[in-house]
Amino acid sequence: MPELPEVEVTRQSFASRIAGARVLAMHMGKPLRWPLGVASASLLGQTVLRVRRRGKYLLLDMDRGVLLLHLGMSGSLNFAVSQPPAGKHDHMDLVTTLGVLRLHDPRRFGAAVWSAAEDQEPALKLLGKLGMEPLTDGFELKLFQQGLKKRSAPIKQVLLAGDVVVGVGNIYASEALFFSGIRPTVKAHKISAPRVAKLHAAIRQVLSRAVEQGGSSLKDFVNAEGQTGYFQLEASVYGRAGLPCRSCEKPIQHIVQGQRSTFYCPVCQKL
């Protein structure tokens, strides 16, 4: 379900409400992508200090470690004072003094993983190779240029890989490349400096706008308050194969790169 904006909107929707909560119980359902890694009982009595985000991971800082949550392709979180009985696709309940944080994830590509510290295993393995955060000052143009210079893979796939910049998923990759006029198939290191600058700005703009709009792109996105119905940001190219480009009217093209769908305008995205 989520690219960076959806994860960030989810974080914002419950971070302040869960802060200070003490864990009363932890229930795990069907297996997720990885096991929790500790007995769920070991979380009892710990306090949720705050909720951060790194890439598409959410980090719940607690007294004796950090609980990493990932929403995979189909996950969503809900935080409420009480929850109805767990349904078929509810695979984690973190019961606290302030409410129950529930992970709903039909495809179970998501995960809840305990780590004693962010710089120890297993957190280190999951977070250690992540690229720059696109919505922070650390996302410097110069560093972005250096990152792309080392890569000969198509730019679309380099963006998705997440080791140069995090958070750009399959939808926003196509969108950002459209706004910067770059063809998704171009090798990353062959993009001119001015184009890289455009892409850098486009990534920030597309992601931050989506965050402002409450997590735009996904049909069935809900934040942790259960609010849906945002969905205001219309895609420029994603999912629009054959439809007229919003800028030049020519039909949007659909191709497959690394087993993922890519959409672009053959006229507006020359190189």
Add this chain to the structure above:
DNA sequence: CCATATACCTGGCAGC
């Protein structure tokens, strides 16, 4: 080191 393919799992939808 880098690029690419594979695997994980379920549900929705188009087509017959």
Add this chain to the structure above:
DNA sequence: TGCTGCCAGGTATATG
């Protein structure tokens, strides 16, 4: 109505 095949927001891991 029901079946089949294809598609879907991610990413660690294996393979070349």
